Amino acid sequence: MSVLVVGSIALDTIKTPLEEHADLLGGSASYASVAASFFAPVNLVGIVGDDFPKEHVGLLKNRNIDLAGLQTVPGKTFRWSGEYMWDLNTRETRSIELNVFETFSPELPAAYRATPIVLLANIAPGLQHHVLDQIESPKFIIADTMDLWIDIAKPELVSLLARVDMLILNDGEARQLTEETSLIRAGKKIQAMGPKYVAIKKGEHGCLLFGEGEFFSCPAYPLEDIHDPTGAGDTFAGGLAGYLARNGGHVTFNTLRAAVVLGSVLASYNVEQFSLERLKTVTTDEISSRLERFRELSRFEAL
Amino acid sequence: MSVLVVGSIALDTIKTPLEEHADLLGGSASYASVAASFFAPVNLVGIVGDDFPKEHVGLLKNRNIDLAGLQTVPGKTFRWSGEYMWDLNTRETRSIELNVFETFSPELPAAYRATPIVLLANIAPGLQHHVLDQIESPKFIIADTMDLWIDIAKPELVSLLARVDMLILNDGEARQLTEETSLIRAGKKIQAMGPKYVAIKKGEHGCLLFGEGEFFSCPAYPLEDIHDPTGAGDTFAGGLAGYLARNGGHVTFNTLRAAVVLGSVLASYNVEQFSLERLKTVTTDEISSRLERFRELSRFEAL
Numbered sequence: 001m002s003v004l005v006v007g008s009i010a011l012d013t014i015k016t017p018l019e020e021h022a023d024l025l026g027g028s029a030s031y032a033s034v035a036a037s038f039f040a041p042v043n044l045v046g047i048v049g050d051d052f053p054k055e056h057v058g059l060l061k062n063r064n065i066d067l068a069g070l071q072t073v074p075g076k077t078f079r080w081s082g083e084y085m086w087d088l089n090t091r092e093t094r095s096i097e098l099n100v101f102e103t104f105s106p107e108l109p110a111a112y113r114a115t116p117i118v119l120l121a122n123i124a125p126g127l128q129h130h131v132l133d134q135i136e137s138p139k140f141i142i143a144d145t146m147d148l149w150i151d152i153a154k155p156e157l158v159s160l161l162a163r164v165d166m167l168i169l170n171d172g173e174a175r176q177l178t179e180e181t182s183l184i185r186a187g188k189k190i191q192a193m194g195p196k197y198v199a200i201k202k203g204e205h206g207c208l209l210f211g212e213g214e215f216f217s218c219p220a221y222p223l224e225d226i227h228d229p230t231g232a233g234d235t236f237a238g239g240l241a242g243y244l245a246r247n248g249g250h251v252t253f254n255t256l257r258a259a260v261v262l263g264s265v266l267a268s269y270n271v272e273q274f275s276l277e278r279l280k281t282v283t284t285d286e287i288s289s290r291l292e293r294f295r296e297l298s299r300f301e302a303l
Numbered sequence: 304m305s306v307l308v309v310g311s312i313a314l315d316t317i318k319t320p321l322e323e324h325a326d327l328l329g330g331s332a333s334y335a336s337v338a339a340s341f342f343a344p345v346n347l348v349g350i351v352g353d354d355f356p357k358e359h360v361g362l363l364k365n366r367n368i369d370l371a372g373l374q375t376v377p378g379k380t381f382r383w384s385g386e387y388m389w390d391l392n393t394r395e396t397r398s399i400e401l402n403v404f405e406t407f408s409p410e411l412p413a414a415y416r417a418t419p420i421v422l423l424a425n426i427a428p429g430l431q432h433h434v435l436d437q438i439e440s441p442k443f444i445i446a447d448t449m450d451l452w453i454d455i456a457k458p459e460l461v462s463l464l465a466r467v468d469m470l471i472l473n474d475g476e477a478r479q480l481t482e483e484t485s486l487i488r489a490g491k492k493i494q495a496m497g498p499k500y501v502a503i504k505k506g507e508h509g510c511l512l513f514g515e516g517e518f519f520s521c522p523a524y525p526l527e528d529i530h531d532p533t534g535a536g537d538t539f540a541g542g543l544a545g546y547l548a549r550n551g552g553h554v555t556f557n558t559l560r561a562a563v564v565l566g567s568v569l570a571s572y573n574v575e576q577f578s579l580e581r582l583k584t585v586t587t588d589e590i591s592s593r594l595e596r597f598r599e600l601s602r603f604e605a606l
């Protein structure tokens with residue numbers, strides 16, 4: 001079963017306290033589609049300019065990602081530049097050049113329209129709506145979002161919530177969207193806005209999953225050295241969506257528990273190197289091994 | 304097997320955004336000894352003034368806590384007053400009156416000296432050292448601490464670390480003590496300072512346990528309504544120590560995993576009401592039921 005991934009494709013310039021790299025492959029759809037490709041076939045929808053490096057296209061092709069929905073148009077690819085502070089937890093955007101992304105209208109090739117698992121990676125809620133207008137009989141729709149859209153496009157985001165099965169966002173965004181301090185209340189309030197399931201990402205504190213009156217607390221993998229947090233959330237969402245597709249798209253709370261863990265496994269690898277460098281080399285054995293570590297992290301037996 | 308609990312006994316005045324109560328039973332030893340008493344016999348060492356209400360002594364007696372080490376001296380009991388901010392996560396101390404606590408020197412009755420499990424609840428590191436000077440062949444020594452002692456008594460705290468098996472502290476304190484941002488690094492750095500095991504409490508994000516090259520991430524119980532966070536950490540430490548005593552004091556990482564969960568179970572009940580009101584009524588069935596909920600919170604099966 002396939003996953004449709006729609007989002008941004010970018011060339012990132014990223015500065016951390018120790019390193020700086022330019023023109024890296026980035027964007028929500030890049031991370032999410034590569035992550036999903038570990039578990040399922042992926043149909044990608046995005047846009048790049050004619051300056052987009054062939055090697056980046058090669059990376060996506062190597063992951064067997066279907067690129068029929070990748071628009072290449074004259075002009076420059078979307079560029080983002082950001083700097084992480086000393087603790088790698090906070091970042092500042094240094095510059096954004098929308099370039100060809102400014103006129104992006106996600107159009108689904110006919111062959112994509114019946115893709116059963118839909119991941120609306122982080123882009124403007126208006127574009128996410130436009131994707132939903134084109135899909136046919138989806139089994140499960142996941143939306144990711146960010147603080148920017150809560151700030152400048154809240155009505156579109158709120159109306160999107162009524163159309164999706166699951167929302168993924170981070171703790172700060174959940175508090176911002178609901179004006180609740182308690183993440184438990186925030187999660188439930190978002191469920192009441194539409195999505196049956198909500199995942200709240202908490203960075204170094206793991207992830208909370210809400211749904212079906214149940215609750216799952218996924219631990220964070222205990223990493224000592226994070227090199228580049230960029231794309232961790234997109235990788236999480238992509239891995240989660242891919243796992244659901246691999247399991248036939250019949251989504252229960254128990255399937256989602258495992259999907260959240262596998263999304264976390266991939267995200268934990270992703271932050272070990274810049275851009276998608278680590279995802280390029282991750283093996284299925286490595287995924288299995290870290291899955292086992294996640295199990296160890298949270299198991300206990302009371303006597 | 305018994306637990307020795309040494310710490311403060313206080314009369315607290317607590318203000319939250321919704322309520323204010325005065326002269327409540329409080330102090331690290333009160334919470335910790337009552338929590339420990341759910342699992343094991345407790346020997347308490349503390350000091351109160353002659354104004355200490357009989358009903359509070361009655362509460363401790365009802366929990367079968369041995370009060371041979373409770374000193375009652377002329378004067379007023381230690382008083383603390385604090386106010387919680389709107390989110391109940393941050394608090395300000397409004398006033399402290401040390402009163403009889405100022406001259407407290409914890410003296411162990413002869414019958415207490417061979418207590419196998421020792422919990423040095425949160426008091427000045429100098430007093431914690433004084434307790435260790437009096438104990439005989441302990442099986443396991445746990446110390447709790449707070450930011451104040453890292454600020455004003457760091458050398459005494461650091462030398463204490465070489466004498467204990469386990470340190471319990473919260474995330475901010477772990478960062479303060481080690482000057483590390485990553486809690487994973489902080490935990491390992493504290494282990495290198497002496498204690499074989501370290502528990503870092505993260506409030507709404509649960510707790511991390513380090514030891515024997517292993518790592519355990521305990522989820523937080525998803526509470527929507529917290530009425531009074533006072534004593535949550537002391538309750539956690541007491542429940543943990545009591546559980547170790549109940550299991551014969553043979554401490555392994557696996558025993559500690561369960562001890563951390565049971566400490567968290569008791570702490571999750573404690574914050575549901577002011578002071579020790581909720582701990583007064585918690586039943587063993589309630590403890591079992593929430594233990595089962597903790598298991599549900601973190602279980603997953605990947606297919």
